[in-house]
Amino acid sequence: MKKKLPKLESDEEAEAFVANADLTDYDLSGLVTMQFEMKPKNKSVNLRLPEQLLSAVRKEAKTAGVPYQRFIRMALERAVQRSKN
Numbered sequence: 001m002k003k004k005l006p007k008l009e010s011d012e013e014a015e016a017f018v019a020n021a022d023l024t025d026y027d028l029s030g031l032v033t034m035q036f037e038m039k040p041k042n043k044s045v046n047l048r049l050p051e052q053l054l055s056a057v058r059k060e061a062k063t064a065g066v067p068y069q070r071f072i073r074m075a076l077e078r079a080v081q082r083s084k085n
Contacts (some may be wrong), residue, residue, distance in 0.1 A: 002025065002027035003026050004026070005026050011039075057072060080083070
């Protein structure tokens with residue numbers, strides 16, 4: 001049986017845990033993939049949307065746990081990536 005992950009209160013605790021623990025001993029099935037945005041955003045876009053669509057986007061972004069503008073950017077990135085494949 002796999003161990004539960006401990007509750008870590010700080011970045012320092014998390015770093016120490018990952019540095020010293022054998023993660024194969026732990027149940028990682030509940031983890032969620034995260035994306036970190038490192039590239040600077042140097043261009044802006046003004047976009048007009050129907051109120052109903054913007055409300056739906058904001059609701060989905062809240063469910064995903066990201067700001068709605070990042071959610072829109074992620075959707076655009078996925079669409080561009082699909083068109084490349």
